[in-house]
Structure formats: structure tokens, C-alpha cells
Amino acid sequence: MFKTLAKSIREFKTPSIITPILIIGEVVIECLIPYIIANLINDIKAGCDFSTILTNGGIMALLAVLSLSFGAAAAITASKASAGFARNLRHDLFYKIQTYSFDNIDKFSSSSLVTRMTTDVSYVQMSYMMIIRTAIRSPFMFIFAIIMAYTMGGALSTIFVVAVPILAFGLFFIARKAMPAFTRLFRKYDRLNESIEENVMAMRAVKGFVREEYEKEKFTEASDEIRRDFTRAERIVAFNNPLMQICLQLIMIFVLYFGSKLIVTSSGSYIDVGQLSAMLTYGMQILMSLMMLSMIYVMITMSAESARRIVEVLNEEPTLKNPENPVTEVKDGSIHFENVSFKYSRRAEKYALSDIDLHIRSGETVGIIGGTGSSKSTLVQLISRLYDATEGVIRVGGVDVREYDMNVLRDSVSVVLQKNVLFAGTVKENLRWGNKNATDEELEEACRLAQADAFIKAFPDGYDTHIEQGGTNVSGGQKQRLCIARALLKRPMILILDDSTSAVDTKTDALIRRGLKEFIPETTKIIIAQRVASVEDADKILVMDGGRIVAQGTHEELLKSSPIYFEVYTQQTKGGRENA
């Protein structure tokens, strides 16, 4: 796991290494200060002059400034290292997610991916900083303080042999106890996250069904659960401080009691008062560093869960990958399905597509008609390799789609999906997704073909009108036509319209189809539609049912040969003559 994460440190290795060195310098200096004070106290007892006191004071001030410089320098390098590491990590995550297939995203769910990229990365960033700063500082502090205590206190320092394990065990025990509760909390966060996201997106439904109260109740329950878990976990953690205090005071008492005994029995030759007070300071430093260690332990274990969740994303194999020596050119727009079957996941029982044998010549117009759940969309998504076929081969331009460079293939196959997505940005920016070098004239031409030019020009800012995230400020029909224009700009060899004119009126729909026929005759066009009128004049019409192609042919042929097609056709047309 750490190997995967460490890959993201990259250019921030240097500050990551310098930080601990600086910290060690700071620690050494800090441990020297009590030593000097101890000497000072003894000197005073021995009745020294003022100049000794002043010199010692000066040395201490110098050391303090020096320790500050080290500390500040460490702060810079540590911040640089951790912020940079987090940046790289987010970059790597985002980069990875870009290669994900729909399968991969489904596996994580998008709200969980968001949590991983934000909250989880923050945690890892925080504990990375802790590791290179505090996690180095505390053990060193611990060791140095023990050494110093031993050199000064001798036998007295045996108290630490007793106190340290007690405290260490106690702290560890507490951390152990609290941990599972923290881990559980993470899962609940995903749920809370999802609940908000969903509510914001589906607000019209929530309001329409007057479900505000119910949703509120559900959310309240979830957020209260988080509160309860936190309180429970923190209640255990709250033992830390008192435990620490008690240990500290016990050490004090011990050192004082036996220390004073020693002073008396050896009459100051073995240990003196100055050393005794230094012992107390070291005791404090030792315990504090133990305390810090336990905090780090908690922090790191907590973020280990975050780290695990991040690594999971980084290590996920994209289900679709480019081949070794990809074909980089699509010759023509011919499409061949050879005995293709497909299911969405290996575990799925039912095939979404079975025994598809389909041959489309370059430049043909093909219509697809079929009931809900007949897998029309699935069929066309295999062409641009949004999924891989489970069995059989799909060839575009005579070459197996798995042999193409995916970008090349997807540039040649333009899909306007059923669920059209526009992104925050201007109309132009959205259109240039299709071709980033398109001139304004080309944009307008594509929009005229898609019957979008007129309404875009009617916007106050025309082609520079800003579109909100998800295209919420344009109507469904406008969205669809913008998406068609965007797809056209790619000058694809194959254009697939997946029910993408459903919100467009019949007249406009007809105009779009006529435009396509006249202006890009060489492009293979596949049109999935509910309306027979949309596919009537296609070269070939496929009728799909239950994941199979049950009939294919021209309009006239199908009227005779396919009962389903005939039924659909008569229903859609007879309404006109039926009495209302």
C-alpha cells in the first residue's frame, strides 16, 4: 500500500527528507536547555557570581533562537512536502479515474470517488506531515530525553522503565479501542454524502412528492448516528489526557521522594537539586513525546483507512485498455458484429445482448427500433468500445475494435447518448469538445445542421452564452441539439444518435435527419428512435427485442415480415385517424 502511495511523492522527496533532519536539530537543542539550567541551579547553590548567570542566560537565549530557526525551516519543508504530495496524489487519482470504464466507476459509485479524492486525501496529507515531522520528533525527543535523564539521574531514571511501559500500554490500549469506531465512521460518511447529493439533484421530485419531512428525518437519523459514533469513540480517547497527567505526577512524586532521599544519604554527591529539577523536565518531555506518539498512532491508523481507500482507486485495473501496438487509423465507417454476446458483469446471469450478427456498410443509415430494455443502447455502445463484448468480435473499418487506439476509435465514432451531458462553460467551449480547433464558421455550420443555430443566436450572448453544470439553463430539446452539433464537429466516420432527439419536436427531428443525409452522406449513421418516422427512410432498420435482433430490412420489407414492426407502425400512425 505504501509503495503505491510513495509513487506520488516524486519531486517532493527532498523536502520530505530534509524535514526530519531539521527536526532532529531542533530536538537536540531543546534537550540541551534543561541541562544548562540544571548546571545553573547548582552553580547558584554553590554561590557563583552574576557573570556566570548572565553567560548561561545568553547561551540559553541563543539556543532558543537556534531551535526556532530549525523549527521554522522544518515547518516550511514539511508544508511543502505534504501539500505537494497531496497535489500529486489528487492528480494521480484524477488521472486514473479518467481511464476508468463505466464498469469501474459503477464499482465505486461516484459519490464515494468524490470522498476519496477530497476527504481521504486531506487525511493522508495531514498524516504525511505528521510522519515526517512529529513522528520523527517524538521518538527522537523520547530517546534524547531518556539519555539525558540517565546521564543526570542515574539510578533514578529507572522510574521511566516502569512508567513508560504503563503509559505506552495504556495509550495503545485506548487507541486500539477507539479505532474500529473511527473506521466505521468513514462508511457512514459516504452515505451522508450520497444523501445530500441525491437530494440536491432530485429536489423537484422531493418537493413534488412533498417528501421534505421524510428526507429530513432520514438525514437527521444519519447525522445523529455520526454524532453518536464520534462521541463514543472520543469518550475512549478522552482517557488519554488524565492517564498522561497521572503518570506525569507519579513520576514527579517518585523522583522527588527517592531523589531527595538520595540527596540526603549521599549528601549531594550522587545527585543534587539542580539535576533533580532537570530530571523533572526530562520526565515531562519523555511523557509528552509518548503522548504525541499515541496521537500519531491514532492519526495514522485513521488515515490508513483513507490511504487504503485511495490505493484501491489507484490500483483498480481499468477494464478497458489500449492494446500494445494500436491501430491508429480508421479506414472507413463499416461496422461488423460477428456473433457478439454481451453481459454487463461476469456475475450477471442474463446476457444483455445475444448472438448479434450485423453488417453495416460505410455510409449507410441504419435505424434501430425496439422496446424498453431491448438493449439498443448497449449495442451501439459496444461500437465505440465503452464496453468490451463478452463473446464475439466487433469490427469497425474492418479492424477489431480492441486493436484500435481508443482515442482514435472514439474520435471516429461520435455517439450522442440518450443521457446528454453538457458541462459548465460557454456554448462555444462545449461545442469545441468535438473539435478544439474548429473555427467559428465550422461551429455555426454544425449548429445549423443540428438545428441549434437559431436558438443559440436568440440567446443574449449567442455562442458565448454560459451553460451551467449539467446544462440546467437550457431546455431538454436544446441540450439534445447542442449535443448533436458537438458530435458533428468531430467529423466522425460513424455517427450514432441514441434516442437523442426525444425532446425535439418531429418537425425539427425531420430537419436534422435531412441535414445529415444531405451534408454528410459518407458518414455511417445509426439512429435509435422510438418514433418509426425517425427511421422510416433508413437504408436498413433493425428491430430489437430482449437483446436480440429479431428482424432487419427496409421499412417496406419489415411491414410485411415483422409483426412487431407492423404493430408499432400502425399504432403510431393510426392515432391520427382515430376519433378523440
Added chain:
Amino acid sequence: MKSEKKKAAPGTVGKVLFHIKKYRPLLCLSILLATVTVILTLYVPILIGRAVDAMVEAGQVDFSVILPTLTRIILVVSLTGLAQWIMNTVNNRITYGVVRDLRNDAFARIQKLPLSHLDAHPTGSIVSRVITDADQFAEGLLMGFTQLFTGVMTILGTLVFMLTIHVGITAVVVLLTPMSLLLARFIATRTYNFFHAQSEVRGEQTALIDEMLTGQKTVQAFSREEATLARFDEINGRLEKCSLKATFFSSLVNPTTRVLNNLIYAAVAMTGAFAAVAGAISVGGLTCFLSYATQYAKPFNEISGIITELQNALACASRLFELIDAPTEKPDAPDAAVLSNAEGHLKADSVSFSYTPDRPLIEDFNLTVLPGQRIALVGPTGCGKTTVINLLMRFYDVDRGIISVDGKDIRKITRQSLRENYGMVLQDTWLKSATIRENIKMGRPDATDEEMIEAARAAHAHSFIRRLPKGYDTVIGEDGGSLSQGQKQLLSITRVMLCLPPMLILDEATSSIDTRTEEKIQKAFARMMKGRTSFIVAHRLSTVREADVILVMENGNIVEQGRHEELLLKGGFYARLYNSQFAP
């Protein structure tokens, strides 16, 4: 220090305090325990000093003093531990309680926000406020509670105790403290600003991730991975810079305060040494004093740490409050009537409306609908049909004019009851990630399973639901997840079938459903629509012909209105539309 915090985030502190008010008894308990802890902690050095004096001054150890003193120390220490634990527990309770309250408030507010707010704000930024910001706030608040009181108490307490020992040395300590404060202030303001910036950028980034994930298929289909990554990296770089500066300043706190402590400690040691040499203070007294000096300085150390945390917490809180205090939909009028079982008499009287003032949409719209009538909305795309629905259900309020149901202005009816009287099937189906059952029962949670299945049968959804792995208990993903568009729509129809309100809004409900299924649905619709006022946005001829009133819309206006035959005879816009759209 308080005034300083207020400057950083105006009003936020007040709002936070307002939310804490509810926990006043716990808060008092916490302060009480803090006082107890501090007094006990401060008592220990006195005892220790006494023990030291018993050893040193007498030249030999006076065990009759030491033993009881030690026992007392143990007792006091144990008590302190107990008080501390209870205090921490109480503080936890307050903090997580407050955060829960804030989250609930935020969520409740989301429910009340006008849709225009939600339409204009990226989902990701709202989510990041309720989740991440609330969390960071909790962290800061908790730190504040656990350490602020004890810190302040300790400072005050040690000051008093020190004064009783030696005034001169105390003066040295007190003179050095302003340095601490100045430094803390310097660091804190910077930290706050960068933490705030970090929150902002993080929100922006969350929004981008969110958007890209939702549109992943499109991103891939257009091979836009690189361009998207570039945009991401730009934000990511900014986030790094903010984060770097924020963590740098916040991590300065520890070393600088540590140094200040050491300086104070050294100063005390020196002046103390002078005093001891001069015989103004006993060695035991000096030991005791030194331990006070550390204790006195430590809270400053902590308090400046707390200030950074609190600054971050306040930055997050202010973002959360931005959401909680966002203007809501205009609340229902106090005398708003409850509409139950509307007859369905609907009237729009010179209604004007637009989403943005510079782009007028609906102007002077008039309509009268009798109970049980069927109104078809027909017109070219973008003519304002969806907007009409936003207005009918009061997702948006009209700019001018009146819409009334059963003769009552809908602004004088509670929104809840108005919406309860509508059943809608919109273009977007908005299913939740929950079981099919929960989704269907959304409109009527108390419906029995039999009623649910009955509705599913009527909407022709029963057969496909039954074929799902767990039937009605199948959990569907976000926004319907693996279901096809048509199946999603069937579910949303079932939802309406189950509650059957007196008025219906069907927004292109059948656009993605195949014709065979559609015909069955049309029949079910016809049954459902009997006696119910229904608005149907449709492109289909049969729907249009069966309508009592056809509203022909263009550019947000009703250009024609009437029955199919009348309008055809009229030979106007509708006739042209009909001939191009519907004529076979």
C-alpha cells in the same frame, strides 16, 4: 482575542454561539470542571514545593511532612484525572451535538431553498459544505472547548499563585506574554485567510470532480481526458499553494511558541536565580515557581494553536452558514390555506415570468381550466412548456399576474398542500438509490404492498420489476443506476399511479418508452386522468387529439388555444405545426 476572531469572519462567532446556546447546562458543567481541573493542577506544585522544602531546608528529610504530602498529591492527581475525563466527554457531547444540529439545519435549508439556488450552485460545492466543512468545524470547536477554558483558567490561576510566591519574578513573566499574543495574532490572521482560501478551492475542485464523474461517458466518448485533466491540474495547483501556505503558518505555531516558552522559562530561571542568590526566595519556592512558569506559558502555546484551529473552524463554519442562511423560498403566507382534494379548477391571469430579467420568457399568459379537463401543451422545443410546469407547482414564483387553483391564488396556499395535489412524471425521473419499493412509495409511504403492486401493474412496471434479482427489494443505484431510461420512466409512472392526486402533470412522460408499452400506458393514463385535471406535454398525436384544450406555445407565449378541430379549422400556427409534426 475575541474581537480579532470577529474581524476575521464577521458574525460567524455569534452564529456559532447561538447554536451552542441549547447546550448551556453542559457548557456550564464544562466550565465548572475546567475550573476544578485547573485549581487541582495548580495545587500540585504547591504540594511539591512543600515537599522539596521539607527535604532541602531542614538539611535532612522530614518524613512526617513528606508522606502525608505525597498521599495528598496522589489523591489530587487522581481527582484531576477524573475531572478531566468527564470534562472531555462533556465537550465531545457538545461539539458533536452542535455539528449534528448544523448539518441538520443545512439539510433542512436545502429542502427549503428555491430551485433557482440549486440550479445555480454545483452539487459538489453544497456537498463539500455539509460534509467536509462541518467536519473541520467540529475538529476546531472540540479543540477550542477542551483547551480554551482550561487554558484561560490556567493562566489566571498561575498568575495568582505566582503572585503569592514572588511579585518581581511574576512581573517578568507577565511582561513577556504580550510577545506571545502578538505573535499568535500575526500567525492566526494569516492562517485563517489561507484556510479559508483552501476551503473555497476545495469546493471548486469537488464540483469539478463531481461534474466530470457524472459526465464520464461523454468525456471518454470525446476523448477529452487530457483537457479535463489540465483543468483539474490548474485547480489542483491552486489548492496546493493555499494548502502549503495554510499548513506552513499553522505549523509555525508550535516552534515559535515553544521558543517563547523557553525564553520565558529562561528569564524566570535567571531572575529566580538572582532572587535566590539574594535570599529572597527559597529553592523549593523557585522549583515551584519554575513549574508555574511552564504551566503559565503552556496555555499560551496551546491557545495560539487553538486560535489557528478555531480560525480554520470559523472559515468552515462561515461557509456552512452561507448555506444555512441562504435565502429560502418565500415562506408560505401566514394565512396560507391548505388545499385538500382540489377540484382542479385552474386559472392563470396575465402571468409573466422569466428566469433572468434580461431574457423575458413568459409574457401575459392567460388560461382557464375546468375540473377534469385535459390540457395538452404543444409547441416547438424551447417554447416554455417546462417553465409552465415550474410555475404550476410553484418551483418558481411568477413575476406578475396570478395563478389560482379552485379560485385561490396559489401563493395563498401552502406549497406542500399545493404540490400534494399534483402528480407529476417529469422528463428526468429522479430515482433515489434505494429499493424499488421505497422509490415507488415515495408519494405515499403508508401504502400497502398490495396497493403498490396494483399500481405497478397498472403502469406495466410489475413484470420487469419481478424479473429483477430481488424484485421490489432490489436496490437501484444513484439516479436509477442500471435501469434503462424506459424502465426508470415506468417506475416514476408507478409512483404517481400509487398516490393518484387530483391534478396531473405529465411531462413527455413517454418519450423514451417503446410504442407497444406506451400504448398500454396511455390506456392506464386515460383511466388515471378521468375526472382529474391533467397537463400533458407531449409530441404524440393521440394525446393531442384527446385533449380538451390544446395550448399552442411559441416563445413562452400561448399563441393559440382551443380544441384540435377548432384549431385545425383556424389554419394558424397549430395547423402548420400539425401538418409538419403529426400528419402521417
